Amino acid sequence: MTRKWYKLLAFFLVLTMALVACGGQEEEPPAGADGEQDVPTEAPPVEEEPEAEEEPPAEEEPPAEEEEPAEGTGAELQLMGWSSSEAENTRLQAVIDDFNAANGNIQVNLNLVPDYDTRLQTSLAGGAPPDVFYIDSFRLPDLVDAGAVEPAEGRIEDPDDFYESLRDAFTYNGTFYCPPKDFSTLGLQYNTDMFDAAGLEYPNEDWTWDDLRSAAEQLTNEEEGVYGMVLSADFARWIAFLYQAGGEVANEDFTEMTINSPEAQEAMDFYVNMVLDGFAAQPADLDSGWAGEAFGRERAAMSMEGNWIVPALADGFPDVNYGVTQLPAGPAGEATMAFTVCYGVPADIPDERKEAAFEVVNYLTGAEGMKAWTDLGLAMPTRQSLRDQWLEQFPDLQPFLDGAEHARAWQFVTGFQDVLDTVNNGLQQAFAGTMTSEQVLEQAQEVGTEVLNR
Amino acid sequence: MASISPTIAETPAQEVDWTARLRLILSYAILFLLAFTFLYPFLLTVTTSLKTLPEINENPVALIPETWTLEGYLAMQNLNVGRWMFNSAFVALAITVGNVLFASMAGYALARIPFPGGNLLFLTILGTMMIPGIVLLIPMFIILKQVNFIDTYMGLIFPKVTTAFGVFLMKQFFESIPKDLEEAARIDGANRLQMFFRVILPIARPALIALIIFTFQGAWNDFMFPLIVISVRQELYTLPLGLAVLRGGLGESLQWNAILAGSLVTTLPMAVIFIFFQRYFLEGISYTGLKG
Numbered sequence: 236m237t238r239k240w241y242k243l244l245a246f247f248l249v250l251t252m253a254l255v256a257c258g259g260q261e262e263e264p265p266a267g268a269d270g271e272q273d274v275p276t277e278a279p280p281v282e283e284e285p286e287a288e289e290e291p292p293a294e295e296e297p298p299a300e301e302e303e304p305a306e307g308t309g310a311e312l313q314l315m316g317w318s319s320s321e322a323e324n325t326r327l328q329a330v331i332d333d334f335n336a337a338n339g340n341i342q343v344n345l346n347l348v349p350d351y352d353t354r355l356q357t358s359l360a361g362g363a364p365p366d367v368f369y370i371d372s373f374r375l376p377d378l379v380d381a382g383a384v385e386p387a388e389g390r391i392e393d394p395d396d397f398y399e400s401l402r403d404a405f406t407y408n409g410t411f412y413c414p415p416k417d418f419s420t421l422g423l424q425y426n427t428d429m430f431d432a433a434g435l436e437y438p439n440e441d442w443t444w445d446d447l448r449s450a451a452e453q454l455t456n457e458e459e460g461v462y463g464m465v466l467s468a469d470f471a472r473w474i475a476f477l478y479q480a481g482g483e484v485a486n487e488d489f490t491e492m493t494i495n496s497p498e499a500q501e502a503m504d505f506y507v508n509m510v511l512d513g514f515a516a517q518p519a520d521l522d523s524g525w526a527g528e529a530f531g532r533e534r535a536a537m538s539m540e541g542n543w544i545v546p547a548l549a550d551g552f553p554d555v556n557y558g559v560t561q562l563p564a565g566p567a568g569e570a571t572m573a574f575t576v577c578y579g580v581p582a583d584i585p586d587e588r589k590e591a592a593f594e595v596v597n598y599l600t601g602a603e604g605m606k607a608w609t610d611l612g613l614a615m616p617t618r619q620s621l622r623d624q625w626l627e628q629f630p631d632l633q634p635f636l637d638g639a640e641h642a643r644a645w646q647f648v649t650g651f652q653d654v655l656d657t658v659n660n661g662l663q664q665a666f667a668g669t670m671t672s673e674q675v676l677e678q679a680q681e682v683g684t685e686v687l688n689r
Numbered sequence: 690m691a692s693i694s695p696t697i698a699e700t701p702a703q704e705v706d707w708t709a710r711l712r713l714i715l716s717y718a719i720l721f722l723l724a725f726t727f728l729y730p731f732l733l734t735v736t737t738s739l740k741t742l743p744e745i746n747e748n749p750v751a752l753i754p755e756t757w758t759l760e761g762y763l764a765m766q767n768l769n770v771g772r773w774m775f776n777s778a779f780v781a782l783a784i785t786v787g788n789v790l791f792a793s794m795a796g797y798a799l800a801r802i803p804f805p806g807g808n809l810l811f812l813t814i815l816g817t818m819m820i821p822g823i824v825l826l827i828p829m830f831i832i833l834k835q836v837n838f839i840d841t842y843m844g845l846i847f848p849k850v851t852t853a854f855g856v857f858l859m860k861q862f863f864e865s866i867p868k869d870l871e872e873a874a875r876i877d878g879a880n881r882l883q884m885f886f887r888v889i890l891p892i893a894r895p896a897l898i899a900l901i902i903f904t905f906q907g908a909w910n911d912f913m914f915p916l917i918v919i920s921v922r923q924e925l926y927t928l929p930l931g932l933a934v935l936r937g938g939l940g941e942s943l944q945w946n947a948i949l950a951g952s953l954v955t956t957l958p959m960a961v962i963f964i965f966f967q968r969y970f971l972e973g974i975s976y977t978g979l980k981g
Contacts, residue, residue, distance in 0.1 A: 313921055318934050321764070321767070344921065346920075346921050346923075347934070348916075349916065349930060349933030349934050349936065350912075350916055350933060353826070353913070353916060353917070354916060354917070354920075356827070357826055357827055357830045357917045358830070358920065360827045360830070360831075361827060361830040361831045361834055362831070362834070363834055363839070363920070528746065531746060532746065532747070550742050550743075550944075551742050551743055551745075551746045552743060552746055553743055554743070
């Protein structure tokens with residue numbers, strides 16, 4: 236009996252191998268994914284909140300190998316990105332379907348993958364990059380220095396139409412690398428019910444740091460565990476205050492760190508003291524995973540997130556009444572951050588493929604494709620020419636879109652992740668009182684100097 | 690209990706009874722509490738997958754949903770879950786069968802057949818276990834690409850079809866079997882293969898079961914490896930890969946009900962297998978414990 240069992244096993248094994256072998260012969264090797272990229276950033280999703288799913292590109296055609304375009308002159312291109320909400324995934328697929336329908340000889344296959352960074356890194360290192368891929372602005376310097384990105388300079392239609400802050404986000408060492416797909420900016424969200432209950436006026440565009448602080452103070456009720464504001468120990472949030480105070484991370488051409496300046500000190504003190512004085516708390520102290528959740532649970536009356544908070548609140552906390560305005564102005568005026576993603580084209584694919592890839596990118600970031608993509612009301616158009624028409628559709632999101640006017644790009648130099656980590660860690664400790672804000676800045680300056688000298 | 694011997698004290702018997710009963714109740718109470726503590730996360734997974742998102746956000750740890758909904762499961766309807774499940778099962782099964790066959794043969798050869806360099810070979814095999822898997826990702830991708838295994842079942846199965854751990858496990862087990870058995874078989878005229886399949890393998894059942902469990906479970910749950918092998922053909926995704934899609938890109942706000950529904954769908958087949966084969970599982974685990 237046991238003997239039979241092992242025979243069966245052996246038989247099954249052979250069968251399996253045979254099946255597998257047959258299967259293998261049918262499939263064409265695809266032009267792979269892409270990637271290189273190193274560290275995951277904590278930067279907020281430039282997209283909006285991810286929630287759900289991706290819808291698989293209905294039928295997969297076996298992707299053509301790079302050298303040999305599928306049919307005659309036609310090219311089949313891979314566009315790789317990460318999946319976000321189902322609504323967005325579906326819309327992006329629809330936009331691409333439109334492109335495919337209008338273009339006989341270029342067909343695009345949208346491939347939204349889990350664990351994007353690993354996948355991108357593997358396929359770039361493995362020499363099988365996708366023809367078009369998402370690049371987060373923070374990641375751009377690393378990718379460019381690794382020689383992975385083809386400059387888009389001169390190959391994109393009407394680049395001046397993009398907001399300047401977004402063009403900056405994808406310009407590195409003076410070269411424009413890829414056109415922005417969409418973007419988000421930070422705004423100030425306020426809970427209208429909580430403001431009404433406290434008898435306070437709603438925040439508006441003319442607010443200053445002092446207004447923010449005094450409102451936060453009055454909205455705080457520590458006994459009930461409710462705070463005026465939720466602040467994260469996150470460079471990507473504090474940096475808005477740095478710019479509002481007139482500080483800079485480094486000098487113009489990134490040869491010298493300037494993060495340990497009186498302006499930066501002022502911004503750091505303001506940010507950290509909000510927490511130390513008990514007017515603001517971190518998400519974790521409010522039993523939340525991120526600021527939007529703390530705001531949605533009404534444990535904090537204000538938060539400073541990007542437009543991704545809008546769908547997250549609509550899905551997760553539909554009963555919360557809130558408004559949005561721009562971030563308050565600091566001593567040096569207004570500033571916010573722009574988080575954005577672009578469509579990059581890899582440097583090491585044949586020229587004909589690059590041309591086809593740029594054609595796709597031009598469609599997606601051009602007036603027609605951009606309009607179709609952003610009409611969903613989740614992503615914001617990166618072209619100024621689309622602004623008015625988009626605002627007519629989504630007037631509530633105006634503060635976020637207006638942020639583009641004085642937004643700064645979330646992009647530095649290769650290896651800047653180390654500075655990001657240092658500041659995040661320092662903010663955490665400063666909130667806990669185990670480091671002073673001076674020490675945080677000194678450390679950031681030190682680490683940053685090392686990074687710049689590398 | 691009823692009193693059997695009336696002369697030898699009714700009272701002490703009853704007293705003993707009471708303390709024993711109390712002790713029993715107490716230990717059951719403790720066991721119940723512990724069981725509940727361990728079961729709670731699982732129960733929570735089940736019920737949370739049936740809650741609405743706002744409710745999850747409001748009170749994440751409440752066990753009973755106020756509104757029951759299939760939202761989480763409906764989120765999966767656009768995903769090719771059936772196909773992914775088939776892929777997972779097929780790949781895990783093929784890998785398991787391969788491991789059972791090759792690891793036991795290699796283990797047997799290393800344990801019983803002396804050949805030059807055998808020890809060195811064994812050490813080399815062991816050495817590969819010391820290399821963290823993550824380091825191998827990119828080299829693996831490059832090799833798989835060169836042999837055109839990217840985006841194929843072959844790519845998912847072939848590199849995993851035998852493992853150093855399996856060889857090690859089987860070798861150690863075979864070494865613990867007395868040689869007399871084989872010698873007896875040889876005297877009866879069995880050749881090496883007959884000896885292996887008829888005498889040795891049947892005895893090795895506990896080790897094989899342990900190997901099957903580890904391999905199958907490892908293959909079923911693996912995420913990183915399928916991630917790099919399957920590039921564009923989403924119909925070749927395995928379950929963990931496919932369901933990772935539910936998590937979305939950067940995870941600011943998560944669709945918890947969908948994620949938990951997805952993890953239930955992934956876990957359930959393993960759980961069912963475990964319940965059915967519980968006896969063998971425990972047997973296998975205790976044997977590996979013994980052989981350490």
